[in-house]
Amino acid sequence: MTSLAIEPIYGSLVLAIAAIGVTVAVIVMVTPPTAVPIQRRWLMGLRMLAAAVLILALVRPTVVRTDNRPLDAALIVAVDTSRSMTLPDGDGGDRWSTQVGAWQSLASGLVGRDHSLDIKLLAYDETTRPMATTETLADVVPDGELTDLQAATTAAIGAASGQPIAGIVLMGDGAQTGPVTGGGAARVVETLDSLGIPFWTVPIGPPRTETQSRDVAVDSLSESYQLFAGNQVDITFQVQSRAMTGTDVPVRLTWIDEQGQRTVAATRQIAVKKAIDTAAVVIPVTSPPPGTYQLEVSADVQDGELVVSNNSQIAFVDVREGGGRILYLFSNLDQEQSLIRRSLRRFPDLDMTFRWIPTDTVSSWPVDLQDWFTPGKFDIYLIGDLDADALGERQLQQLAETVGAGAGLVTLGGFQTYDVGGYASSKLADVMPVRMDPARRRSIESVWSSENQLDAPVVVQLARNHPITDLGGRDPAQTWRDLPALLGASRWNGPKVAPGIEVLLQTPREEPLLIVGQYGKGRTAAIAFDSTWRWWRSGYDESHRRFWRQLMLWLLSREESAEDRIQIRLDSRRFASESSPAFQAVVDVEGASLAAEIVGRDEQGRETVTPLKVSNQIAGEGATSRDESAIRGNLPTLAAGIYRLRVRAADPSKLLPAEVAFQVVDQSRELAGPMADPVFLRQLADLTSDHGGAAFGADRMNDLVKVILDRRKAAETPVVEKLRLGDGPMTGWPLFLVFATALSTEWWLRRRWGLA
Incomplete structure (x- = not known):
């Protein structure tokens, strides 16, 4: 007027x-x-x-x-930019695209209709930040690792910058994955209600219903395996399922070689019996030819699954030539047998079977070991302090034939072994590389005689360099002298005189302690002592492991090369993207300069190399020798994928580089729960229902625009x-x-x- x-x-x-x-x-x-x-x-x-x-x-x-006009005020619109918005919306699209369309409809319906309304756009995930209202959001990537609705609503109030607030619009799936403190988002919305400010929500994504939460996940697969070609191994893992009752889920194991060629190793049908079910699965597979592989365990994607990234897991497999099956027979449950088993168990390429034959079962001797001594059943036979009568003449004859056919035999010292244990008059006497006297035979019930034993302390000295006795260090003899003395040893008549028989260890008085030899196609080793556990207990556990492993490899005719090479130890070979596991690289070369790098591939499949920051490890710290060179460090934060950790020397002509593959997996909390929570968003909006607050679907933006404009008209005041x-x-x-x-x-x- x-x-x-x-x-x-x-x-x-x-x-x-x-x-x-x-x-x-x-x-x-x-x-x-x-x-x-x-x-x-x-x-x-x-x-x-x-x-x-x-x-x-x-x-x-x-x-x-x-004239009657509404007062100047701010309308705050907050959009969800967390990773969960990349999941399906339940209508055939993804949540992000649905949200972008909802924002564009809201903006086009309000812009130009009320010049006194200041629209402010916010993006929220684990943090909240302002955005230009001119943005279409098409170029924005929803990559937030968490969703914090409480922080988003708090930041929306502050975004008004002192202006009156016409209302707040919150879009998203409503899944709170961030920490909740002080009552959460509901407490903030209650503050809005007390101020008379409406809170509108736009829920996006499927609700938590039984039919829309179907999921299959493969879990608990070992990170790595070290196998021998042609051996059978049991692959164990779990198949977790939800809302799959009565369904048979196909599962397959696939070998993936270094060229990416895939070969299906086994398939199974997993019957799901409960709404939420976990099935423990064991599938035997045969190792492929020697090489480096990935073993993929995958479950077929089922109808209705929203998250499929958890349908498979990968294990890294190193397949070596041949096998290493060990049979360990002993009569005493002492520290020696316990720590030998503990040392060799560290190496998955050595498969150990053990049998305790106690001395209080003499009446039932010889024990029947069925087919354990037949050729091909085991690769190495390890006999502890065990009387020959416990095995019997027939089985000892069978063992001798098996060693002659190519198996390995190692015997330990003790009170019931060698000639005092009755082996001098057995068929195994021809196999052992030591000279024995049948007259020294002693029954189990007889009193122990010191004439058959070397008294403690028994100092071990190196008699001859050999792959078995290479414990590292610049001076191998000094390395052996540094080991703790033993508590005794069997007294022998000396080694046999025959080609291939060698004394490797002896006392300072040149009494033999370790003799190796050959019998037919097999290798044999006679050890006079049985207290190497003292090395472990005195802090020389690495020397203990190295000695027993190298002995086993020599018996398998696969002694480790004396060539220096880089060894890499990685804390984990499958870890979450936010993790940063430690690694260490060691080479038995003093003063060698080592560098580490990550090898991966870009989106075009080209190899990428990223140098790593490393620190030099103090000589001797956690190592077997002070002549080692070592580096250590931590892997950086990496995107999900398959990578290789490569360690190389400054002079590649002297040392070959070493690599170990690892996998970075996406364990985002945003993607772990595929269901949205529209009920929670509706509850938040209802807290301000007295002031017009309500929830609107993404397809009802025109209704929300009308509600906002109607409220603006109702808030008009005369302006002169x-x-x-x-x-x-x-x-x-x-x-x-x-x-x-x-x-x-x-x-x-x-x-x-x-x-x-």
Whole structure:
């Protein structure tokens, strides 16, 4: 509505009329001093014009315009940019695309409809940040690792920057994966309710219903295996399922070689019996030819699954030539047998079977070991302090034939072994590389005699360099002298005199302690002692492991090369992307300069190399030799994928590089729960229902726009605008120019005409 009014100076109409009267009287009474009519008219006209302008300035005519308008206010819109928005929305698309469409519909419906409404756009995940409202969100990547609804609602209030808040619109799937403190998002929305501010939500994604939460996951597969070609191994893992009752889930094991060729090793059907089920699965497979492989265990994707990244797991497999099956027979449950088993168990390429034959079962000797001594059943036979009668003549004859056919045999010292244990008169006497005397046979019940034993302490000295006795270090002999003395040893008549028989270890008095030899196609080793556990207990556990492993490999005719090579130890070979596992690389070369790098592939499949920051390890720290060179460090944060850790020497001509593959898996909490939580968002909106708060589907943005505009109209207040003459430069300057021009012209004419 528009009207005219006058607002005289000082707000007094009487004063304005009086001033007008005085002005008119002065003009009428003070006439120009000239008798010429035309001059008189010009001067009077100019004075009247100036007086008219002055009168207008005194009266101040005003145009008054009254209108109803909403007050200036801010509308806050928060959109979810966490990784869960990449999941399906339940309608055939992904949640992010649905949210982008909802924002565009909301923005197009509001922009230009209410100029007093300031729309502010926020993006939230684990943090909240402002965005330009001109953004279409098409170029934004939802990569947030967490969703914090509490922080998002708090930041939405602060985004108004002191302006009145017309309302807050929160879009997203409603899944709170961040930490909750102080009542969570509900407490913040209750504050909005107390301020009379509506809270609108736009839930996106399928709800948590039984039919829409179907999932199959492969879990608990070992990270790595070390196998021998042609051996059978049991692959164990779990298949976890949800909402799959009565379904048979196909599972397959696939070998993937270094060229990426895939070969299916086995398939199974896993019957799901419960709504939430975990099935322990054991599938035997045969190792492929020697090489490096990945073993993929995968479950077929089922209808209705929203997350399929957990349908498979990968294990890294190193397949070596041949096998290493060990049979360990002993009669005493002492520390020696316990720590030998513990040392060799560290090496998965050595498969050990053990049998305790106690001495209190003499009445049932010989024990029946069925087919354990038949050729091909085991690769190595390890006999501890065990009397020959426990095995019997027939089985010892069978064992001798098996060793002659290519198996390995190692015998330990003790009170019931070698000639005192009855082996001198057995078929195994021809196999052992030591000379024995049948006359020294002693029954189990007889009193122990020191003439058959070397008294403690037994100091072990190196008699001959050999792959078995290479414990590292610049001076192998000194390495052996540094080991703790043993508690005794069997006294022998000496080694046999035959080709291939060698004394490797002896006492300072040159009494043999370790003799190796050959029998037929098999290798044999006779050890006089049985207290190497003292090495382990004194801190030389690595030397203990190295000695027993190298002995086993020599018996298998696969002794480790004496060539120096880099050994890599990685804490884990399958870990989450946010983890940073430690690694260590060691080479038995003093002063070698080592460097580490990550080898991966980019999106185009090209190899990428990323150098790693490493630190030099203190010599001897956790190592077997002070002559080792070592580095250590931590892997950086990496995206999900398959990588290789490569360690190389500064001089590649002296040391070959070593590599170990590992997998970075995506264990994001955002992707772990595929279901949205629209119920929670509706509950939040209902907290402000008294002020218009409500939840709207992504396809109902037009309804939300109408609600927002209707509330803006309901919040209109009268706004009065006055356009007063002379208050602004648009009217003030013209009045001044007319007044000044009239008086200046009147003065100039009087001067021209020579008037006073």
